[in-house]
Amino acid sequence: MHDEKELIRDDIEAYLAKYQKKELLRFVSVGSVDDGKSTLIGRILYDTGMVFEDQMAAVRAASQSDEPDLALLTDGLKAEREQGITIDVAYRYFATNKRKFIIADTPGHIQYTRNMVTGASTADVALILIDARHGVLQQSRRHAYIASLLGIPHLAVCVNKMDLKEFSEEVYDTICADFMEFGKTLRFKDIQFFPVSALLGDNVVSDSENTPWYDGPNVLGYLETVPVSDDRNYDDFRYPVQYVIRPDLDYRGFAAEIASGVIRKGDEVVTLPSGKKSRIKAIDTYDGELEEASAAQSVTILLEDEIDISRGDMIVKPDNLPRVTRRFNAHIVWMHERPLDTDKAYLVKHTSQTVRAQIDKIHCEIDMDSLEEKPADGISLNDIAKVHLSCHRALYVDDYTRNRETGAFIVIDSLTNNTVAAGMIELEGTGQDLQEALKELHAESAMEPKTFVSPSERMERFGQRGATVWLTGLPGSGRWTLAYALERKLFDQGRTATVVNPVGEDLRSMISAAKAITDAGLINICAFPSRTKQDRIQLAERIGEDRVIQVYVNTDEALCRERRPDADFSGFEPPENPDVTVALDEMRIDNAVDTILEALEARGQFEDH
Helix, strand or coil: CHHHHHHHHHCHHHHHHHHHHCEEEEEEEEECCCCCHHHHHHHHHHHCCCCCHHHHHHHHHHCCCCCCCHHHHCCCHHHHHHHCCCCCCEEEEEECCCEEEEEEECCCCHHHHHHHHHHHCCCCEEEEEEECCCCCCHHHHHHHHHHHHCCCCEEEEEEECHHHHCCCHHHHHHHHHHHHHHHCCCCCCEEEEEECECCCCECCCECCCCCCCCCCCCHHHHHHHCCCHHHCCCCCCEEECCEEEEEECCEEEEEEECCECEEECCCEEEEECCCCEEEEEEEEECCEEECEEECCCEEEEEECCCCCCCCCCEEEECCECCEEEEEEEEEEEECCCCCCCCCCCEEEEECCEEEEEEEEEEEEEECCCCCCEECCCCCCCCCEEEEEEEEEEEEEECCCCCCCCCCEEEEECCCCCCEEEEEEEECCCCCCCHHHHHHHHHCCCCCCCCCCCCHHHHHHHHCECCEEEEEEECCCCCHHHHHHHHHHHHHHCCCCEEECCCCCCCHHHHHHHHHHHHHCCCEEEECCCCCCHHHHHHHHHHHCHHHEEEEEECCCHHHHHHHCCCCCCCCCCCCCCCCEEECCCCCCHHHHHHHHHHHHHHCCCECCC
8 A cells, every 4th residue: 555655645646547447346244243244344444554543543442442443443333223223234445556445344133134135235245254163153154145145256254253263273174164065055156265363353454374274365365356357247238228318419329337248339239128220329438439338337329320219228239138028036135114015016126117016926935044945925124035026017137147237126115215125036938039029018017907005005094994884775774874874973083984976876886986995995885775685795796705894774664665655675685694784763873873883893994093
């Protein structure tokens, strides 16, 4: 770092130019609680001269011993815990002569799995710490599994606190062999082991004299030299258009970051979803025109032909297409306190597209203790599961293991706009040609109509479930009087209810109206004539038997005929097993209303306000 300090003093612009050209490495530190993640990062920052004097003074003042507690350089977790706020990922930045780095220091607790996923999602290297005293724990395997699932290509395993085991080669070899047996099942490109003492600095930034039996690199040396440029996908050109630039009639460019692959002037391309082909006319940047550009570069592409392209479209090469699909399997990590609700639709954001989608099926959940698949009916905070999704329109995707950029997505709650899950796509079968892709693009939605508002959310908002109270009885039995009295009482109690007006309607249309009201989370009250048993079966099948309260208004027939002498009393079949029976010639109407309310409450219809 000495040369760089001189360069900063003598020529700051030259230093900034040199810094800008350095390769960036992102790495995430993970491990069980108190394994020493923050101490290791603090040691790296301190030994590379990346700590300001005032920061170091604050650390010395806060340390409870004569030696500074380097964990305090990064560990905001303790303070966060004391304040009772969400524990999050701590990011730190530093640079050496060879590279610049972004560190994500993640919590070790299992209940903060979502935070680890956030920090690890863009990492090139996962740095896992294992306490030499305890060996490989379930949490160590869990973090390695998640890092592998997220597609991190390189794994660095630091066997920490070797000073407490007298730098025993035997202890180190045993831990390495134990971890490697498990690591063989994961999909890392390589796994490197280090015997370290983060507290004392052994094999962190400089080699240690305490481990003469170890001939590998130290941790910083590994981070400076591990090859990451080849980890990007340079084979599959994917250009998800973010913005159309048209300052005048003579210029029409499409701006985006290249997700993967390489593009050159003159290359033939095809645009999705139109399927139109063209060639690259120019590749523009702020600093001027380029002959070629590759993954992670932000550029503006101009085409030789006028093609209608907008945000969310993707430019690819005709002989190398992504999978165009509306249905796919994926692993998802649930990141929100509110569990998955399979009764509602969500939004899926994939590259520059946002589409309506729903999770149709939960194939399995990953048991975070055994890392085995197990059946699951739901997904809650920090759960990892394999699911099947259906989208309203086609996405342009790749398998996550092949392309992290086009194989990843997030799930958004459409009402709150909260990110509730992160997903990694799994594709099966062979690829598509252009005609197959266009056929999928022009197909109808893969989704059956599903609301963005689920029954459970309506219950939470209204304090009640949707239901149909269907009153059956003879003409003149007082059904409609009872219906409106029930509506009044429910309204006075703060419930949402309505009586459906039957004028000019038939049974089929009344049932459809009742279902729509019930689906909306309201209490629908209807006294439309349903004379036969078959009428009432049709009603229950259409709306759902558990959402219908059948009330038999069993008023004396003689009284009914006296009230309605001109009515047709033929063909009426009394219900055999109604949910509620009231006789308005024997009880007051307010008592009948109370009887129906009791039946609704017994069904779990209401939630206390």
